[in-house]
Amino acid sequence: xxxxxxxxxxxxxxxxxxxxxxxxxxxxxxxxxxxxxxxxxxxxxxxxxxxxxxxxxxxxxxxxxxxxxxxxxxxxxxxxxxxxxxxxxxxxxxxxxxxxxxxxxxxxxxxxxxxxxxxxxxxxxxxxxxxxxxxxxxxxxxxxxxxxxxxxxxxxxxxxxxxxxxxxxxxxxxxxxxxxxxxxxxxxxxxxxxxxxxxxxxxxxxxxxxxxxxxxxxxxxxxxxxxxxxxxxxxxxxxxxxxxxxxxxxxxxxxxxxxxxxxxxxxxxxxxxxxxxxxxxxxxxxxxxxxxxxxxxxxxxxxxx
Amino acid sequence: xxxxxxxxxxxxxxxxxxxxxxxxxxxxxxxxxxxxxxxxxxxxxxxxxxxxxxxxxxxxxxxxxxxxxxxxxxxxxxxxxxxxxxxxxxxxxxxxxxxxxxxxxxxxxxxxxxxxxxxxxxxxxxxxxxxxxxxxxxxxxxxxxxxxxxxxxxxxxxxxxxxxxxxxxxxxxxxxxxxxxxxxxxxxxxxxxxxxxxxxxxxxxxxxxxxxxxxxxxxxxxxxxxxxxxxxxxxxxxxxxxxxxxxxxxxxxxxxxxxxxxxxxxxxxxxxxxxxxxxxxxxxxxxxxxxxxxxxxxxxxxxxxxxxxxxxxxxxxxxxxxxxxxxx
Ligand SMILES: Nc1ncnc2c1ncn2[C@@H]1O[C@H](COP(=O)(O)OP(=O)(O)OP(=O)(O)O)[C@@H](O)[C@H]1O
Ligand SMILES: [Mg+2]
Numbered sequence: 001x002x003x004x005x006x007x008x009x010x011x012x013x014x015x016x017x018x019x020x021x022x023x024x025x026x027x028x029x030x031x032x033x034x035x036x037x038x039x040x041x042x043x044x045x046x047x048x049x050x051x052x053x054x055x056x057x058x059x060x061x062x063x064x065x066x067x068x069x070x071x072x073x074x075x076x077x078x079x080x081x082x083x084x085x086x087x088x089x090x091x092x093x094x095x096x097x098x099x100x101x102x103x104x105x106x107x108x109x110x111x112x113x114x115x116x117x118x119x120x121x122x123x124x125x126x127x128x129x130x131x132x133x134x135x136x137x138x139x140x141x142x143x144x145x146x147x148x149x150x151x152x153x154x155x156x157x158x159x160x161x162x163x164x165x166x167x168x169x170x171x172x173x174x175x176x177x178x179x180x181x182x183x184x185x186x187x188x189x190x191x192x193x194x195x196x197x198x199x200x201x202x203x204x205x206x207x208x209x210x211x212x213x214x215x216x217x218x219x220x221x222x223x224x225x226x227x228x229x230x231x232x233x234x235x236x237x238x239x240x241x242x243x244x245x246x247x248x249x250x251x252x253x254x255x256x257x258x259x260x261x262x263x264x265x266x267x268x269x270x271x272x273x274x275x276x277x278x279x280x281x282x283x284x285x286x287x288x289x290x291x292x293x294x295x296x297x298x299x300x301x302x303x304x305x
Numbered sequence: 306x307x308x309x310x311x312x313x314x315x316x317x318x319x320x321x322x323x324x325x326x327x328x329x330x331x332x333x334x335x336x337x338x339x340x341x342x343x344x345x346x347x348x349x350x351x352x353x354x355x356x357x358x359x360x361x362x363x364x365x366x367x368x369x370x371x372x373x374x375x376x377x378x379x380x381x382x383x384x385x386x387x388x389x390x391x392x393x394x395x396x397x398x399x400x401x402x403x404x405x406x407x408x409x410x411x412x413x414x415x416x417x418x419x420x421x422x423x424x425x426x427x428x429x430x431x432x433x434x435x436x437x438x439x440x441x442x443x444x445x446x447x448x449x450x451x452x453x454x455x456x457x458x459x460x461x462x463x464x465x466x467x468x469x470x471x472x473x474x475x476x477x478x479x480x481x482x483x484x485x486x487x488x489x490x491x492x493x494x495x496x497x498x499x500x501x502x503x504x505x506x507x508x509x510x511x512x513x514x515x516x517x518x519x520x521x522x523x524x525x526x527x528x529x530x531x532x533x534x535x536x537x538x539x540x541x542x543x544x545x546x547x548x549x550x551x552x553x554x555x556x557x558x559x560x561x562x563x564x565x566x567x568x569x570x571x572x573x574x575x576x577x578x579x580x581x582x583x584x585x586x587x588x589x590x591x592x593x594x595x596x597x598x599x600x601x602x603x604x605x606x607x608x609x610x611x612x613x614x615x616x617x618x619x620x621x622x623x624x625x626x627x628x629x630x631x632x633x
Contacts, residue, residue: 044415051412059400062441131396131457134360136385137413303362304394 052145103227173259343511
């Protein structure tokens with residue numbers, strides 16, 4: 001700015017002054033298309049969503065913890081569970097490795113969705129939300145970018161986990177398309193859950209609290225399920241919880257789609273276990289149907305500080 | 306023609322488990338197109354609340370405000386393309402570089418990829434951030450962050466600019482640079498609403514000044530009009546010994562227009578007087594007779610600081626905590 005100072009010597013009063021023209025050119029700008037436009041078209045909506053998604057992808061690149069957490073931790077889980085428990089837990093007609101993978105997939109992507117919570121809280125804390133809120137962008141763009149960010153992280157985790165799984169002996173025993181559907185269902189569920197977490201993040205506003213609470217709720221939720229042991233082996237009360245646990249439905253759906261359910265394996269009586277894929281799809285629809293509007297409503301009223 | 310029009314604006318915060326705060330308590334304000342309006346007030350006066358209400362960040366509880374005839378609540382989506390905002394706290398993405406931050410702002414104003422890049426570079430250079438432009442903002446100093454934020458505010462050359470304490474945290478050189486930026490924008494026709502704790506800044510930049518306190522407008526006018534309210538001249542004394550404060554204060558009170566003001570460890574006293582030179586002569590004579598030794602004595606025209614003090618009973622910035630009235 002000192003450059004402008006020297007250029008504009010003499011323009012000390014706030015009235016129009018010819019000497020200020022050079023400063024004006026630097027700051028006021030030359031060749032800029034005039035007047036920002038009001039977002040109305042689908043085009044600006046997509047563009048806004050892409051810009052905010054890119055912002056979150058850059059964050060993944062710049063904050064190494066995220067990459068470590070989303071790649072190394074799933075590898076560790078796959079190795080720990082398959083090598084430690086495969087000798088202890090037997091799955092009739094199948095192997096524990098085959099059984100456990102869907103559970104690890106589900107747990108990892110559900111945890112991956114919590115980034116949206118802590119990131120929204122962090123954005124509020126940093127004040128960047130106030131910048132976004134005063135820009136003529138579409139009101140859903142920040143949230144779309146955020147949940148897309150989680151989707152990318154989760155997709156990356158899935159690739160890493162599946163490769164590790166293949167190395168330790170896990171196989172997709174169904175068709176290619178069923179395998180694709182299994183991956184898509186896991187990512188879809190997690191994507192919808194990201195919206196839930198984004199809402200929580202905007203409500204709680206503290207990234208630390210979000211992380212701790214997510215841990216306290218999601219750990220039991222993923223463990224009191226059929227993810228790591230067959231639900232029938234749990235004590236009666238926990239077994240009931242596990243059968244209705246949405247995570248169990250997700251795990252069961254993934255197992256079915258990957259062909260990891262041994263023939264004749266017992267299936268829970270609950271409707272959610274009888275029709276796990278439908279259950280997951282309904283869950284996704286409910287989460288998106290409720291939390292997308294709630295999130296946008298919250299976002300257009302929120303302000304930092 | 307008034308460009309920003311505010312009528313009876315009310316904002317009540319209702320913090321959980323505490324009494325409601327009337328942050329804005331029925332404020333009327335008109336800002337003419339192409340002028341700078343300075344908003345002055347002590348901490349907690351409602352300045353930031355005003356800026357937030359006008360920039361669509363919060364919804365007022367009553368009253369209404371328009372910018373260029375557009376209602377800020379009902380037509381918030383039509384307000385956002387025409388405003389530029391730099392809030393009290395820099396609103397930047399910590400993980401993006403300075404350049405990426407600005408480019409993103411341009412893209413979200415829908416200025417296109419090429420124009421956004423070009424403009425981002427132009428502003429980075431103008432704000433002397435060229436060296437740091439490819440570093441994440443996380444590692445920026447407060448002043449550098451502030452400059453990125455301000456660059457974001459003027460990115461699209463908006464017709465209306467809201468600046469909430471734009472030079473707080475800037476070094477003197479950057480502050481002068483910022484003043485030039487604002488001056489040149491105004492010469493191009495930009496309308497500016499600016500809050501500040503620096504009265505010198507308001508004096509230099511603002512065409513009109515509004516003083517608010519406790520959510521209410523308490524004075525309005527040009528800097529000169531406000532100073533005229535205080536009247537005459539000020540006598541200022543610095544004592545060698547603070548122990549003489551009460552005697553000196555009593556002498557000043559007798560010759561002054563109001564209660565003398567005391568600051569600087571009780572050694573600095575000032576009071577507004579009518580006939581400056583005559584009053585100064587008498588005061589000095591009496592002080593001499595009382596055997597009070599002076600470090601410094603003089604007369605000056607009132608500043609906005611005096612106006613601010615008189616109107617709000619607080620000093621700007623709240624720094625001089627030992628300020629108070631002389632007991633007599
Ligand atoms: N989110 C909030 N919740 C509750 N009270 C608030 C909130 N924001 C502001 N206030 C209160 O409203 C009043 C006005 O605040 P505001 O931030 O507008 O003051 P200000 O003039 O900008 O002060 P400063 O000079 O310190 O920036 C203060 O009493 C403040 O405590
Ligand atoms: Mg403020």
